[in-house]
Amino acid sequence: MNKPYNILLYYCYSPIADPEAYREEHHLLCLELNMLGRIIVSNEGLNGTVSGLKADCEKYMQTMKSDPRFAKIDFKVDASEAHAFTKLHVRTKAEIVHSGLLHVDPNVRTGVHLSPKEFKDMKDREDVVVLDVRSDYEHSVGRFKNAVTLDIENFREFPEKVGELKEKYKDKKVLTYCTGGIKCEKASAFLLEQGFENVYQLHGGIIKYGMEAGGEDFEGKCYVFDNRVAVEVNRVNPTVVSECHVCGTKSDRMVNCANPVCNLHVPICEKCGWELDGACSAECKEHPEKRPYDGTGYYQKETNGYNPLKGFNRRKSSGVQQ
Template identity: 45%
Template sequence: MNTEKLYRVLLYYKYVDIKNPEEVTQEHKEVCTKIGLKGRIHISKEGINGTCSGTVEQTDQYIEYMRNHPLFHDIFFKIDEHDGHAFKKLHVRHRPEIVTWRLGKELKPHEKTGTHLSPKEFNELLKKEDVIVLDGRNDYEYDLGHFRGAIRPEVETTKDFPKWIQENLGQYKDKKIITYCTGGIRCEMLTAYMLEEGFQDVSQLDGGIVTYGKDPEVKGELFDGKLYVFDERISVPVNQVEEVVVGKCYHCGTPAEKYINCKYDICHHQHIVCPECDEQHHGYCKPECEEKDRELQASKNNN
């Protein structure tokens, strides 16, 4: 039986000074459209951040294009096989920042950032008691899966991090801190900011959780739950050594790993749900949403 996947998902980024980001964005959009890729790619004066999907042939074409690009030739691509496109559309946009931090000051991670750790080095530090492990993602991502013993940041978006760090980590500026995120990009700016704020010993997982989960030596060890991803897959497995479910159903609190958006589009609240509650609550996060959605649909039908 042929189990080879016909599609691939690419995850990548690079902090690099771009003098003409609007022009680079337009050219990039034209190239991606011609190739037939789907996904989200953000370009700004500080670099590029992308995740996209396509057939093996299409992704090979894109990687070849990037390998010949004067700014992006040395980008490291994290590649996942998939059954089809992981996105419905293609969006290539110029942004003020490739990740929204709104720090109020310009930092350049490609010039100064935390020490990069290989999966093996990160794994070894996870097992030490005197190391602080900081999840560099949003709280809802942590709830689905995280490294064992990691601090859960009480942030809903990346731009909430500076205030949270000032209020919660200020007393640990002389401690050894290791950070991680999905593919590595958020930790670049996170550790750059922490160094700017006076933290002495800050490191980051090179390539993020995605790379860690594929490393043949560590095999995703000590990552509990699943990895939240920002595409149609929603979650992917990481730990090849043991399977631990850390997510809890929004309704009943039992172990669960399925993330859904509330069926009521005006609410659209994302929550973890077990199979029983998903069926019982018909995809809504609360009874009020189901009632309002029925009223809305009835109103549309009457008109």
């Protein structure tokens, strides 16, 4: 059965002269097309994950590509039964993905882009190391077989790990990958800046690899930043690599602890989920603010007071961002 909605994942490094003005223009476009999701606008470009009805998504992509600044956007499109978001947020920030590498421009220099097939053909060679540039909670639930992973809580910690990587892998061809490709743009550029000579990146990331190469040798699920939390990628040789936080059995069922003060985001098997009523521990189960558990471990953020037009009448000179 055809699913009526699409989920779009995309980014584009392309200069935007007035990010705040474009933020408002883009916000209005999303409202017109009934799109929901999260979009970051910066003077270096755009980064977004949005959902909408198929026809609305088609109009959205056509409108974006008709703008010369964003003609090169590579949309990753996935079918869905419903919206993957409940709100629309279009925000301006200093970077479209927070790295702290403000001086790095992927349009000037970045790693060689590999198609999913090229990545698949190279990844197991002896002179190659496959590097996951994502955060620990992302690669804990899924990563490429034999990939090097980093103990980082967020991407802005990546530069701190490069010295250690250089000691071990400076003579290797480094193949970087992430969810949709955006982190690799700056990660691979920074590796080149720091003296690595042969740096590549998986174009379109794990998502595109799953779509075009069947996801072969990607073990576990891919963490995503929408209501789905984690998605299947591998249709060739799937496996589960993550373990239940409570009992240690194999599980890729990502859950937010029902205690909102804790809110730990970890794999918890269905059995332990019900036994702890959605909590990650006995202590959290007894917490007075614990949320009701419905078996999913996903808790929708409150939408009370949500206004998609909030902030449109700001004074330009105030510098306030919504």
